[in-house]
Amino acid sequence: MERILKATVVVGLSSLLTVAFGAVRYKFIATELGATGVGLLGILTSGITFGVVLFSLGLNTSGVQAAAAASGDKAKFQLTRFALLRGSNWLGVAGGLIVATLGLTLGASWFPAPVEPALMIWMGVALGSMVVSGGYLALLNGTGRIRALAVSNALGSAVGTVVTIAAVFISGQAGLIAALAAAPIATLACSGWFLLRDPRTIPRPNFSQWWPELRSMFLLGGVVMVGLLVGSAAQLIVRIWLQQTQGLQIVGYFQAAWTITGLYLGFVLTALAVEYYPRISKQVNHPRILNSSVDKQIRVALLLGAPVLLWMMVLSPLVLHILYDADFQSATSILRWQLLGDVLKIVGWAIAFLLLARKARGAYFVAELSFNVCYLLLGIPLALQSDLAAMGIAYVGSYAVYVPVTLWLAHRESGFVLQRSAALLILVLLVAGGVTLWCLENGSTVGIYVGSFVASIVSIASAFTLHAWRKVERRSAVDVDYIG
Incomplete structure (x- = not known):
């Protein structure tokens, strides 16, 4: 109980800040762009979430389990660490490029309103940043570095909010770009900084050494990916169906309710999961x-x-x-x-x-x-x-x-x-x-x-x-x- 509550306090404060900054971002978008702007942001966000689930291959979840399970063996942990970071980097770059390319070529047929090419490019950047930082945060989580994890999330959200507010006053399109990409990029930079400070205790492993570790993570992460993909697809289907049958404004209302419950529940569950998942991974x-x-x-x-x-x-x-x-x-x-x-x-x-x-x-x-x-x-x-x-x-x-x-x-x-x-x-x-x-x-x-x-x-x-x-x-x- 003592350990659970301490971890909850640290991550809970970070989550509280993240929730607060996220609320401020959505407030400015809602005030300046209205329900239709929030609705469009909801569709774009659902699309990015779907892409992150697809291209991360579940490493942001299986990586936590793998890092926690390997923490007692230094040599195995170093291979797990290298495999997780290398896999996340590759997947993030590939996913970002594919999404940006598809958005530029087919985006006009996906969205209910004309979307600028710049928004499609930044969607790819946001997705790539989220995939890469997902692996970084999984490593911090699995090794019990709760403070570094909390700072990365809170600082990323803070920077994203400041940039979004400034961008909203420039134009609606700039505001949407900032709302999508600013926080993921800042979170990636912060989490990467924490990991770059770690000393390297073994020489760079070759492919035959680290690939089995990454493959093991893919086996579990792939199933997690498919499960989350089904969830993301369901959410995207609901939003598109609501837009086609009841209008973009109704999608905005739906997105508002979904975001609030997600922010509130994320505040509680994220704080608890940071300590909980690595702990039970060692008790299997x-x-x-x-x-x-x-x-x-x-x-x-x-x-x-x-x-x-x-x-x-x-x-x-x-x-x-x-x-x-x-x-x-x-x-x-x-x-x-x-x-x-x-x-x-x-x-x-x-x-x-x-x-x-x-x-x-x-x-x-x-x-x-x-x-x-x-x-x-x-x-x-x-x-x-x-x-x-x-x-x-x-x-x-x-x-x-x-x-x-x-x-x-x-x-x-x-x-x-x-x-x-x-x-x-x-x-x-x-x-x-x-x-x-x-x-x-x-x-x-x-x-x-x-x-x-x-x-x-x-x-x-x-x-x-x-x-x-x-x-x-x-x-x-x-x-x-x-x-x-």
Whole structure:
């Protein structure tokens, strides 16, 4: 618990800064370019995300596992380090060139509005930077260099925000370019600087030495890539379908809700994953310890994330107004439904990392496929019959399928079973979130009062539980030392 909380504080502060800077960037884009500008940025961002997933081949995930697993063997770690950095560099350059070329030749048929060639070139630069920095950050994460990781992300976001604000005042096109490329380039520069300072302890290995390490990462990363590719494709399909059926403005509302939930959840989960994934990657040969770590992580993540989730649900209209503009109030309902679904997302997130740590490639792919297929099968038909909030309902329903699937797969892989305390916590938070959502959607003033009361109770209970849990663990550690 102590280690988890310390890592969470360091990375959490970095994530908080990243969230804040990201919010400022989107605020300026929304104010100056409106919902259509945010919608176009959402499509471009989804395209870049899709490309990063495709061209990184999962190294930003499998690299963490490989670096953590090899950390006890200096010679093996140096080969893993070289292979990860070399592979990321190659993939980043190749991906950037391909995307820029395709954008310049075929971009006019992909986007709903005329796009300048310069934007296509900078899309390639942004994608290449994200692929390369993904490998660099994976190495920092896998070796436990949490402060360097936090500084890289926070500084990259800060530089990206300053450049975006300046560019928005120059022109809308320049603002979009900066919003896409400035932060990735700055993050790459910062993370690369940290790694260049590392001393080289062995001579440069030849291809036959480092290629087996990279191939091993590709085997796991390839499955991660396919799973993420399915997710990115689903998101791109939804945005394009919304643009064609309901207009670019609706895409802007959808993007606003999705970005807020991503920023909020990224703040919690990124902070936790930095310590969590490398730790369980070292426990894969001890199923009992591994399962205990996963169950504990679920409870910690829920206790840290639930208060923010509920307060965001209550304050959704204000958050949308502050982060975007008054015109974005139409995204309130979908945002609230997605926040409710994030209770289940936290649970599935923790279990999915167990599958990755165990290198259960097929199981991980099945789990990711289950969510995205359900999201498309539920979301599009519901949205045809209702409004944008239907996509939020589909989000909740898809995670209601995803969590049982991951639980079943994890049980087959390591015998994992959700403990009674964790299951009860999930149920309580789902009820609290459901009550809050129902009250907010069915009564403006009363709903705010009820939602604020529920959020306050959950916040106090979560803080008290974490404090009591921490005291028990400290007392247990003292008792073990005394007996020893």
